[in-house]
Amino acid sequence: MAKKIPMRQCVGCGEMKSKKELIRVLKTTEGEIIIDFTGRQNGRGAYICNDKNCFLKARKNKGLERSLKQQIPEEVYDRLQKEFD
Ligand SMILES: [Zn+2]
Known part of the structure; x- marks a missing residue:
């Protein structure tokens, strides 16, 4: 039996993809917004x-803010955006 691949929804395009195709943005327990490259840190992702x-x-569509349930300052977006460049 094939192992079921956990799927997650992209907050940008709304498509379901496997976790390894996605980048995890994490709100840490301290309330900091970071990119979680390990995919294993605690917090809301x-x-x-x-x-x-x-x-x-x-x-643009504030999908990230909805998903993390908090407002994200422009400078945090700018910092995250650099990781996608
Ligand atoms: Zn997408």
Whole structure:
């Protein structure tokens, strides 16, 4: 029997993808917004395709803020955006 691949929804384009195709944006327990490259840190996570266009969509449509349940300052978006460049 094939192992079921866990799927997550990109907050930019809304497509379901496997976790390894997505970048995990994490709100840490300290309330900091970071990119979780390990995928294992504690906190509330949101997923975005490894694609700058999806990041820009998530920024524009506030999908990331909805998913993390908090407002994200412009400078945090700018910092995250650099990781997608
Ligand atoms: Zn996407």
